[in-house]
Amino acid sequence: MPPNTILILGGSYAGISTAHYTLKHVIPSLPSPDSYQVILVSSSREVLCRPAAPRALLSDTYFDQSKLFVTIEEQFTQYGQKFHFVHGRAKHLDHTRRVVVIDEITQTTTNTGPVHAELQLSFHALVIGTGASTHSPLFSLNAHGRPELVAKWKEFRTAMADAKSIVIAGGGPTGVETAGELGEHLNGKAGWLSSKMASPKCRITLVTSGTDLLPVLRPAIGQTAESYLAKLGVEVVKGVKVEDVIPNDAGNEALTAKSEVRLSDGETRHADLYIPAYGTIPNTSFIDESLLSPDGRVSTNPSTLRVDKAGPLVYAAGDVSDYARPAVHILTEAIPVLCANLKRDLLAETGEAAAEDRVFKADESETQLVPIGRGKGVGAAKGYRVPSFFVWLIKGRDYWLGMTGGTWSGKAWAKEV
Ligand SMILES: Cc1cc2nc3c(=O)[nH]c(=O)nc-3n(C[C@H](O)[C@H](O)[C@H](O)COP(=O)(O)OP(=O)(O)OC[C@H]3O[C@@H](n4cnc5c(N)ncnc54)[C@H](O)[C@@H]3O)c2cc1C
The missing domain is CATH 3.50.50.60 (FAD/NAD(P)-binding domain)
Incomplete structure (x- = not known):
């Protein structure tokens, strides 16, 4: 096993994007790339196109289920042994010892339910992307992943x-x-x-x-x-x-x-x-309170996306972080910045002259598209109000399901930006 683990917690927009970007653009540019590996830990084996949940919960006929839920591990076979997936939940982050304790699910299908084991993972660098849960179980892969969500949809x-x-x-x-x-x-x-x-x-x-x-x-x-x-x-x-x-x-x-x-x-x-x-509930119960902001999210430097209080090479993005409001378009712009600073910090360790930090500036414009039923919608983009037809065309038709596949497979991250 390569000695330096870049550990990523959470397998959704933040975690999966960071993993692809790191494997494509960060590790290959380091002096000894073979000494790094990425481990992605997620409590769900699958990832959900979450924006589609308000329609998906009503009937399986609205969306192609093989696109709605995608198996995370299959999206990373392209990287061979550089990538490892762990199905489990981070239950304790010891940021001083730089270890995360995982409640790993080693088998899901047994007569007595899932089989659990405790796993301790030391990290060289850590990215926290464990997102946020919803009060209603209908909208997210809360604790037990797809089987739990599908059962809830059925009951509803x-x-x-x-x-x-x-x-x-x-x-x-x-x-x-x-x-x-x-x-x-x-x-x-x-x-x-x-x-x-x-x-x-x-x-x-x-x-x-x-x-x-x-x-x-x-x-x-x-x-x-x-x-x-x-x-x-x-x-x-x-x-x-x-x-x-x-x-x-x-x-x-x-x-x-x-x-x-x-x-x-x-x-x-x-x-x-x-x-x-x-509202949502940040998935931070495994993190020391000293690293959290008053609203329970991870206190993150909004410019560099480092978690300054957690020690070197620790970062956070997405709904778990207090860097910006929760939105996929903001998160998508944050990933290249987080990864540029990760690369900068890893290169600096090898003795290379440290580059300047890349600075993130969250898009605070009036931007939000909200479908209303299957034919209408309201919204604004970059401060401009957009017509109902535009909202339907861009989002309401499929809640971005067609575009999300590229994020999961890494195609969306083919170029360094
Ligand atoms: C119903 C709904 C509709 C939305 N629609 C839109 C929209 O149209 N446009 C938009 O921009 N945004 C939308 N959002 C917000 C958007 O979904 C989030 O910004 C996005 O999902 C954040 O991604 P994330 O990776 O940070 O976290 P999440 O998507 O919350 O994923 C976190 C992942 O971490 C895993 N996890 C949790 N705890 C642990 C742990 N302890 N250890 C390991 N893994 C863990 C979870 O299983 C999950 O897979 C919507 C949100 C909801 C709830």
């Missing part, structure tokens, strides 16, 4: 068929997209001349504490989203928080439990299904 689909009322909490893109997809799937569309669906088969309520939907975008765009949702049988309740849900694990452990949703305006809504579609 069965309950959805008879649901007369659904309450969704969260006025960001996940809430809006989920409401739109559910609305069109269950209710169809109102006629051209109707501004809203008069008597939808399923009453869908989207609750947001904001004054408008989609806070990253200007209010007028959120208002257009609201009007599109109305045509799909979705009522939007604004400026109101979900204060309590009974039972309190409805929409989570009790995924399909009927519930009472208590709102901050004093109203209580009955829900056959409740979906918490607000």
Whole structure:
């Protein structure tokens, strides 16, 4: 085994992209490339095109399942022994000893469930890309990967068929997209001349504490989203928080439990299904608190993407990091910067004159595309409002599933940028 391990935690947009970029452009440019290997650890064997989840959860017929879920290890056979995949969960990072303890899953299919073993991995360099989990298990490969997610989708689909009322909490893109997809799937569309669906088969309520939907975008765009949702049988309740849900694990452990949703305006809504579609929980429970920012993400230098407090050659990017807001286009721009600084730091160790740090500047422009159902959408790109047709064309048709394959296979990272 090569002595120097570049350890990457998390097998999704951040981890997979960093692994390809490192294997293609960092290791080959070092004086002794054979002395480095990449180990990628992920709690799921497969990666999910996560933006597609709001539609994918409704039916397997909407997407080619072999593109929606992709086996990580198969994407790296091109690198031979330079790459190793470990199926497991990082459960403790000892950044002073530079070791990560892994709860490795050595076998998934046994009569008594998965077989676990403890593995200790020392690292020369570390990239943390363990992302964030969602409150609802419908939107991500939370702890147990694809089998768990598919089972949750199945349970939800069965309950959805008879649901007369659904309450969704969260006025960001996940809430809006989920409401739109559910609305069109269950209710169809109102006629051209109707501004809203008069008597939808399923009453869908989207609750947001904001004054408008989609806070990253200007209010007028959120208002257009609201009007599109109305045509799909979705009522939007604004400026109101979900204060309590009974039972309190409805929409989570009790995924399909009927519930009472208590709102901050004093109203209580009955829900056959409740979906918490607000916020995320950073996957950082294995990291020492001293390395975290107050919101629980990894405290990362936003310019260099180093985790300065963790010692040399430690980096973070993606939803686990506090470097920027969670978005794939921002993450995609961060990977070449992270890897340039990794290369710089590794070269500096070999005695080469250290290059300047490459500096990351997160795109803070008004950029977000939000499909609403299968034919419409709202959004802006680089500060310009874009028409509904554009949102459908770029994202709403397939939620970028067609483009994501290149990220997983490494083709998107063929060139050093
Ligand atoms: C429903 C939904 C829709 C979205 N739509 C869009 C969109 O349209 N456009 C956009 O730009 N962004 C979108 N996002 C945000 C986008 O999905 C994230 O920014 C992106 O997934 C972040 O990638 P990541 O690699 O940082 O983390 P994640 O995608 O969260 O992946 C983290 C990976 O790490 C693994 N992991 C977790 N803990 C551990 C551990 N302890 N040890 C080892 N492995 C671990 C997980 O299994 C997972 O595979 C959406 C998010 C959601 C939830």
